[in-house]
Amino acid sequence: MSELVVTGLGITCPGVAKPSDAAAPRQEPSPGWFDVSCALPGRGYKRLPAACQYLLAAARNALADADAPFDGVPDERRGLVVATNNAAMELTEHQDGVILASSADEIGPLTAPFFVLSLFASRLATEHGVRGFCLTANSPRTAGLQALRLAGRALACGRADLLLVGVTEERLPESEPGSSHSDCGAAVLVCGPAASTAAETAYGDCRIGDVFLEPGGEPDPALTRAWNVVCAGAPGPVLVDAVLDDSAIGGAVASWLARRPVETRMVRAGAGCLTPMRHVVGALAGGGPERVVITAAAEGAVTMARVRPARHAGEQTISHRTMSARS
Amino acid sequence: MSRRVLITGLGAVSPLGSGVARFWQGLLVGGARPVPLPDPRAHMRSPLMYLVPGDAVPVAPAHHGHVPLGPGPRMAVAAAREAVADAALGPQFCSAMPVVMGVEMGNAAMHEARRAAGTPADPDGPWNPLTVTASAAATAVRARGSNVSVGNACAASGYAVSVAADMIREGEAEIVLAGGAEGPTRVGLGVFNRLGAADPEACRPFDRHRKGTVFGDGSAMLVLESAEHADRRGAVPYAELAGFAWSCDAHHLTAPEPSAVQAVRAIRDALTDAGTDADRIGGVIPHGTGTPLNDAVESYALREVFGERCDRLPLLNLKAMIGHTAGAAGAFGCLAAALLIRHRSMPASPALQDPDPECPVWIPQDHPVPLAPASVLVNAYAFGGTNVSLVVTEAQEAA
Structure with missing residues (x-):
């Protein structure tokens, strides 16, 4: 991948x-x-x-x-x-x-x-x-x-x-x-x-995986497979930003996360595709620990992004902003 | 060496009727004719469209989850089912299959109907996205891989097909369902009228008197499959998607870049990607919309690549037969290319009233001509200057 x-x-x-x-x-x-x-x-x-x-x-x-x-x-x-x-x-x-x-x-x-x-x-x-x-x-x-x-x-x-x-x-x-x-x-x-x-x-890197869930179906195997692919090669992030709505698909993803050994920050999803990307940007710019941003559409698609910020990312943001202000 | 990508299944709902067989038969008899959009509130000078016949528009599924489905997504569901059945894909092959669709206006008809009815919306209710088509199609065939909707306007499904092929080449998938779908749209027709880009008579690409395009609706779906996988299960391919390439004019919101530099680059790169050259292309399915500038610039691009061979290189004037199916146009082009290769023949296109000397291309109009060599270039372009060219060839024997 x-x-x-x-x-x-x-x-x-x-x-x-x-x-x-x-x-x-x-x-x-x-x-x-x-x-x-x-x-x-x-x-x-x-x-x-x-x-x-x-x-x-x-x-x-x-x-x-x-x-x-x-x-x-x-x-x-x-x-x-x-x-x-x-x-x-x-x-x-x-x-x-x-x-x-x-x-x-x-x-x-x-x-x-x-x-x-x-x-x-x-x-x-x-x-x-x-x-x-x-x-x-x-x-x-x-x-x-x-x-x-x-x-x-x-x-x-x-x-x-x-x-x-x-x-x-x-x-x-x-x-x-x-x-x-x-x-x-x-x-x-x-x-x-x-x-x-x-x-x-660099601020860091991203790796993306996705699946499509059948409404009313059993989501666990598909989500777990996607998670394993996205988080392959590392112990795996324990921090998750979950941008979900209250649809059946959103609920299924939330339930699956609740059964995993992760610390989840739930974020109410709105209409549009910006909020999940805001969380990717925030994670990269903040320079904190590795995390996964996961989002789901009521229509069935689920996408997850493993975000690995570089250790110095937060400092870099400050220096770049200073340069921009000077120019 | 990247993995080879074969086309092993086709599905279509078009102005020529429901199913691939009717699509091909419709091409052989010269295509469809446009009719006024049956919408009394479509206040515009030219409300013409090439519409899927009423009895060919599926009535189900009526909803996908909480979202009511208009004709576009419903036709995509029917075409997806046909393509999967045509490829003889059982459930075991669909469970990990991605779906990639090119959709621009998507479910717009339902939004337009709600506005026309003045139905109030619940601001705190569930969102009704415009582009639910790929999700509806995936649900219908129980495809559980990636579900991607590409929105590159009138080139959308050309990009979708190539994204799907990249998934196979990169080893992410063995089989991908790809295509496009659009339904009727009052807003789309209205804006093209406002821009002076809607022909009041018919879609007449490459005719001197063309006055713009005429939209069509429908859905075209293709099963793409790695050659190894198709060989293992004994699938008989229609054709091979041998190469494709993208480019961007970065020039103007609506007009193509007049020197066609980027359109030419996409064609040449697609030929290179396919491991072939201009002399080994047997026919072209152009973007050919009927807008004056597009057809002239595309003709120039083809002459740049094929030189004087353009005088005897046959073009299928597809949009003169089914209209401009917008986001589905590239997929219809690829589907038609696969059928041309299967039948080794290019049907005659509708007669041009007055061929435009600014468009020096050859469009067979009297009778079908043999397709030789059995390879077809398909172009799909869009507002904003996004270009995709694809090369569809006879499937080569496995090495």
Whole structure:
């Protein structure tokens, strides 16, 4: 199973000032929490959908954090994997409302194409000259962690030398079920293959595994197999961040964890795939002990990420932020 | 040497009917025609779509867990079941099988129906994700491996098929169910109307008078299998997915990069990955959407790679026969390629009213032509300039 080494982190979430705070409880976005002219100075950003702005801002921070790693990488060797579930839901609801109330001719032209979820990643690819590949994952809730696995596989298959892995989400509109607990913001990681990335510049590494559970079925064997694969070759983490909802699948995973010799921090999952990735970012930036982040969708998919922070990661975050502030 | 990937099962629900046999028969008789979306509130100039016939749209499963399923996921379930049965996969082969699907709008029809009805939503209730298709398909065939939904717009299932093949090449899986599915969508049609990219007559790729695309719906599913595994269980493959490659224009939100540098790179890299060259490709299933710029740029890319051989290299104008199935288009291209190779023949495409001289490609329109060599290039492109090219060949004998 391929591993990813992470060398840069960026996050844009309500109430989160730096990557090491990424795993803090989700906050409701207050009006004006994101200042686009400050986060993205220059032309061409103000009229983008909010989730695109979040993604671009988080990517800027991640690339700065990694000291401009794309500078030495040809465009065609740069890759990008972005995960999202709800980046376009508010926009498409508005567009549909225009069609229902008047005519498609009245749809706002500037943001019209963003009903296509992959345009959020494509806009980021254009921003940073990513021409190797640009992939979008949209599995419910698990897409963020799956993006790490897609990235690791793409690196193993030689499709890029360095890549960005991101998640971006916008709050669900109130007309959508589950809107009161929906993700908002973005996180981006700069990632390279384990073999060619200098350990002294890394936050740590990630290894991902996943399974699909049959609703009402017996989850233990499948989850245990996935755990054993993800945690192979080491004593295994005893700390687990479990981002779960109260569905049958979420309950099955919680019950399975309760029977394992692990210390579990339960986190209420919302609509979207950002929260699990926030916990990966928080674990890497915090530089604490190894842990597993696990999440599950009510629809059946379960994904787990073993995160092994480098010992110096917390110090590195501080030094990089200082450099960014000076520049 | 990476592991070889074979196509050992196919399933389809398309505007040509339910099942792979009807899909092939439909191609032989020139494909389907578009009809207005049966939605009285689709207020737009051109609400045309190539729709799956009503009696071919499955009514079940009505739900996946708490999520009501629209036509797209239901068609995916039917196509998945057909593909698994076609590959003769018993439960013992499905238990660890990943499912990778390309889905853009997914279950949008159900969200649109709720909005049109004004049904209030419970903000504290369970979330209804847009992209439940891969989960519904996996549940239907009891596939318990990774469950991945890829959202690369109109290239989504081309990427999904190649992600699935990478899983096999990397030794993560022996068998993967891959494909794509889309249902009708009012928002998708509306935005394409707003962008001036919806043809009011039909999907007419490579015609001088084309005015945009016309969407279609349906699902195409493929069973991909390692050559070793297929050989062990005696499976008879349709074809081999010999190579594939990705690239990204990083140029514009909706327009392809006019010099086609990245599209050409994807094609050439796919040929290299397949261990073949342009002279050994017997036919092309282009992305060919009917949007003026796409078809011109893709034609240019093909001429860059195939040179003057483009004058006698047959293209299947698939979207003129089933419409642009968006996230499912790449999988439909791969499925059609496998059938072309099985039958060693390329069906005639609908007649172009006025072939565009800016698109110097050869589209057989009078009668089927032999497919020789038995290898097909499939292209799938998308808004934002994401490109994937795949090479499907006759399955080689095991060494």
